[in-house]
Amino acid sequence: MWDETQAYISMKTSLALFQQVPKELSDSQQQELARVVSKTQAIQQRVLSSDEAQQVVIDDAQLDKALAVLQQNFDSSQAYQQALEDNLLSPDALRQAIKNELSSEAVLALVCKDIQPVTEQEAQTFYNQHPEKFRQVARREAHHLLITVNEQFKENTPREAKRRAGELAKKVNPGNFEKLCERHSECPTAVNGGYLGMVEPGSLLPELDKALFNMQEKSFSSPILSSVGYHIVWCKKHVPEHCVSFAEAKAKIQSALLEQAQKRRQKQWLAKLFNQSPLN
Template structure:
């Protein structure tokens, strides 16, 4: 068995944060590698200690604070919340600021295009040549039938489709980009309303007979519909910037080992 990797000592002003404490914290910081998760955990614990030290320096006391779900905060969490409420101030975003953001980023505030979809799935494993050939033949036969009698789509779906949508006559409802496998979606989005695709569409699930329904193109959402979301986003972004600067200032006045806190030197400290 390979030896456990050795990590540098992590400390704030000479006080070490125990490796076991860092290891326990990593569960809250999912990452691509164990090293990245540990680094994120160590940084989070260092920031927490910097904030608690500052709360001590300012004699911050907090009681009876709760989180967003109404659960009581621990004493340390409450003191950190009280410290940030006193020290990290950000301006409120007004309607004029929100309107400027809306006008500058109009593409972000569009409803996605939607198209209604109906399909009949003839299930077959692509690796099974015989089964796939039979499914292809059945799907082509269904298309020929529907070209002559389009009103029977729901009946054929209920009789033949391997998809649970058969109970709704093959109806998948309104589809937005990214909701379906790419092969299916590419064909569906290219169809005119109420058009039947003339050949079966192959996916990993089998062969699909696809018909498009009503289409609704993307459209701009009015400012009034998104103003609250914009204001909340701007205020959250402002708070995050202020928080990063505040932590950077605290880190710049502390002696840290084993971690590097963004903003601990350079423009944020200035």
């Protein structure tokens, strides 16, 4: 079943690294994929041949859940089925490949079972020693509504797009902006009311970035022309530059330090398994 396992690892790794199935990759991406898949498969084979692997059991519920998560990477069930066909993966082969993957993950979790949770004091020490990691630049919480410019559609010619954006700009207010985005915005963010998130300087198109970081809190922009069309921006909230408090950071620090400890243990265990120096 290892050839089929390799096909599954290749498909899943390609989606994770490049958001594309293997056949859509460039030559350089194919080379990187082959390198990662070869290493992943070698580790998985060795892990599953270990004594610890005899202690783990993967049930049908876990397999069903993993299959459902995999399917979410595809736009439709047809695209999912096509990807399986392209990778020569039958339903049974796919199920076995996923079982191998989950078993390998369970073994790696097993070898870390005696690692103790990170204490508050350990987290506090890390926080005190790395203050630069907790400085937060100024941000803006923002939404936007986009009317694209496209000469091929009469409602999106430069003149018509500008007119439509201007009319919408006259209507917007905090109570209706998200609904107007859902109805009129031509950006994928429309499904979330045009939400852009907590935006840092330099992360948006230059025209939007300049406008947003010069807007008052709780204000709306006039239509802003960018390379893709006209945007109406809602600067919902100003978040000034600040240092994240220990109370806010504690849980993430503890989680990150625990994960580091687990990875160190796994590398040490794998090194012994491969009878070589710790893996990089």
